[in-house]
Amino acid sequence: MTPPSTLRRGQTYVARGASAIAILALAVTAAAAIPAQAAGSTLQDAAEDRGRYFGTAIAAGRLSDSTYSTIANREFNMITAENEMKMDATEPNQNQFNFTQGDRILNWAQQNGKQVRGHALAWYSQQPGWMQNMGGQQLRTAMINHINGVAGHYKGKIYAWDVVNEAFADGSGGGRRPSNLESTGSDWIEVAFRTARAADPAAKLCYNDYNTDDWSHAKTQGVYRMVRDFKQRGVPIDCVGLQSHFNPQSPVPANYQTTIESFAALGVDVQITELDIEGSGQQQAENYRKVVQACLNVSRCTGITVWGVRDTDSWRASGTPLLFDGNGNKKAAYTAVLDTLNSGPGTDPSTPPVTTPPVTTPPVTTPPVTTPPVTTPPVTTPPVSGSCSAALTIANSWPGGYQGTVTVTAGSSGLNGWRVTLPGGVSTNNVWNGQISGSVVTNAPYNGSVGAGQSTTFGFIGQGNAPSGATLTCS
Numbered sequence: 001m002t003p004p005s006t007l008r009r010g011q012t013y014v015a016r017g018a019s020a021i022a023i024l025a026l027a028v029t030a031a032a033a034i035p036a037q038a039a040g041s042t043l044q045d046a047a048e049d050r051g052r053y054f055g056t057a058i059a060a061g062r063l064s065d066s067t068y069s070t071i072a073n074r075e076f077n078m079i080t081a082e083n084e085m086k087m088d089a090t091e092p093n094q095n096q097f098n099f100t101q102g103d104r105i106l107n108w109a110q111q112n113g114k115q116v117r118g119h120a121l122a123w124y125s126q127q128p129g130w131m132q133n134m135g136g137q138q139l140r141t142a143m144i145n146h147i148n149g150v151a152g153h154y155k156g157k158i159y160a161w162d163v164v165n166e167a168f169a170d171g172s173g174g175g176r177r178p179s180n181l182e183s184t185g186s187d188w189i190e191v192a193f194r195t196a197r198a199a200d201p202a203a204k205l206c207y208n209d210y211n212t213d214d215w216s217h218a219k220t221q222g223v224y225r226m227v228r229d230f231k232q233r234g235v236p237i238d239c240v241g242l243q244s245h246f247n248p249q250s251p252v253p254a255n256y257q258t259t260i261e262s263f264a265a266l267g268v269d270v271q272i273t274e275l276d277i278e279g280s281g282q283q284q285a286e287n288y289r290k291v292v293q294a295c296l297n298v299s300r301c302t303g304i305t306v307w308g309v310r311d312t313d314s315w316r317a318s319g320t321p322l323l324f325d326g327n328g329n330k331k332a333a334y335t336a337v338l339d340t341l342n343s344g345p346g347t348d349p350s351t352p353p354v355t356t357p358p359v360t361t362p363p364v365t366t367p368p369v370t371t372p373p374v375t376t377p378p379v380t381t382p383p384v385s386g387s388c389s390a391a392l393t394i395a396n397s398w399p400g401g402y403q404g405t406v407t408v409t410a411g412s413s414g415l416n417g418w419r420v421t422l423p424g425g426v427s428t429n430n431v432w433n434g435q436i437s438g439s440v441v442t443n444a445p446y447n448g449s450v451g452a453g454q455s456t457t458f459g460f461i462g463q464g465n466a467p468s469g470a471t472l473t474c475s
Contacts, residue, residue: 039342043323043334044077046341050296053078053303054341055117057274059430060084060101062313063108067328071309078159079109080117080273080305083432087121088128088457090150092433092447094142097149101444106157117273117305118158120165120208121147122192124179129407129455132180140184144195151199160204160271162241163196164189168209174222189226190235197236208241208273214253215262224262231266241273244291245307247319248278252287257294264300274307277333278319285336288323292337296344315430315461318400387411388450390420390472402466405459406441408474410450417448420458421473427463434458 040046047054055078062068072079083089084101091097109116122143131142151161167189169177176182185191189207196205207227212220223240230237240263246252253259260270272295277287295301308314312326323334391407404426408418419442422428426439433456434441447456 040338043075043338043341046338047303048077050341050344051299052295052301053115055079055303055305056309057082057305057307058105058108058309059313059432060104062309063104068309068313069108071324071328073112077114078117078303078305079105079114080119081105082308083126083459085118085120085150085154086126086432087123087131087146088126088433088459091131091146092128092456093449093451093454094128094130095145097153098447099150099153102154106154110157115159116157117271118151118154118161118203119273120162121150121196122163122181122188123165124177124181125166125403126405126457126459127180129409129457132407132455132457135180135183137184139180140188140191143181143184143188143192147192147195148199151196151203155200156202158200158203160206160239161196161200162208162273163205164192165208166210167207168212168219168222170211170219172218174218174225176222190230193230193236204238204269205236206239206241206271206273207237208243210243210245210274211250212240213242213244213246213256213259215255215259216253220259224266227263227266227268231268237268239269239271239302241271243274243307244272244276245274245316245321246277246287246291247316247321252277252290256291257297260294260298260301264298268300270295270298270301272301272304275304276307276314276316276319276321278316278321280320281332284320285332288333289336289340292340293344296340315403316401318463388415388418388474390474392423392467392472394466400464402462403459404462404466405457406472407455407457408443408450409455410452412452414452414454415448415450418443418450419475422460423467423472425464426460426467428460430461432459434460436460 040049043054054076056072056076057080058072059082081102084105090099090102106116131139134142147163167177167179167182169175176186181188193205196203207223209219209223211217212223214220227237227240242259263270272291275291277284277291279287292304295304306322308322310324310326310328311317311320311322314322323331323337325331388411389409391409393405393407394402406420408420419440422439422441424439428436431441433444433447435444441458441460444458450456
């Protein structure tokens, strides 16, 4: 890792006088009064002084909020598009790419001197409607085409890509997650990485997942074995992303640094990619301190991204998991992070990473404490001529919230725009691939045209309990 080229340093004062004692006394006084390196006053400054980045996830629709954009610009130097570069947003119809919102985030970042992480090229979730029912070689070809289209569009402009997202299953097995992508063949992840390398050779290529923070978990060990295999066989992989979503039921593990060290020992960077920690006050601050300190202690932990700017912008807003409150005020957690960064070790490229040898035989595993995804089947209304239907699927849930995906399908005639009324009781202000007003979601500028019998999707993060047996209306 190359440290920043310019560091803020205090001036050195040299005293002159007839007495050697006076010279020594003045020199000691000056050294005590002026530190060798001034503390960073923002997260990005403090992180840069440690040879790392500190980033956040950005939603394009919130950039017009001056409080939001001011904090993001002042504090962070790495930007991840929250939803705007995912599969459903960038290829809403097969072979018809739309980069409007992703480009908006990229352009804002570049105009403000920031780098961008690309998220995500291949994922079992948030697939466009046309892809969801594909399988076999047809899906394999579609995935390759998607990676080439998206990574090719952003070629040379992305610091790192989350090439594959969340491909491993929770629980004690340590194996892959069943999905339509997995059904295309066990080498699909390798194919995705090789395709991404060819499409955007300069970008770092990462595997990204959640519940991989605890070294003793089977899922962590499964990802570790895959990365080790890829490195041994020359499959292009440069980094591992730890999402690190923590709450009282799934706290920061005591062996978190061991996990970072073990992946780093394989010869890959480790990036904390989606950090949020539910809670408040000093307890939340201490948990953030632990995470940042663990990263600073391993030289190949190259950066941290928090998943949102203010608590109210979070997908887990009820858990107040971020560094700024809803009014944009700095929380105790912010101070803990800044102080830890400023007191942490710098990065010396001549010093090898501080690591411990990875465990090569899986230990006894304890499954992560998670809320399993709700697999409620979609509730649909059969389409009629000239109309549309809307199907709601609960993709994931957790205490206090859930992720919903709505598939809009045209009837026997195509659509030039659509509107879906969400079920009563749904509370959300976080919608992607659509525009919300009250309880009605209308199409985004790029996915209103839907051919007869074809589908498009939008998603949202709901607060509270997920609806069951709900009926949606579409027009």
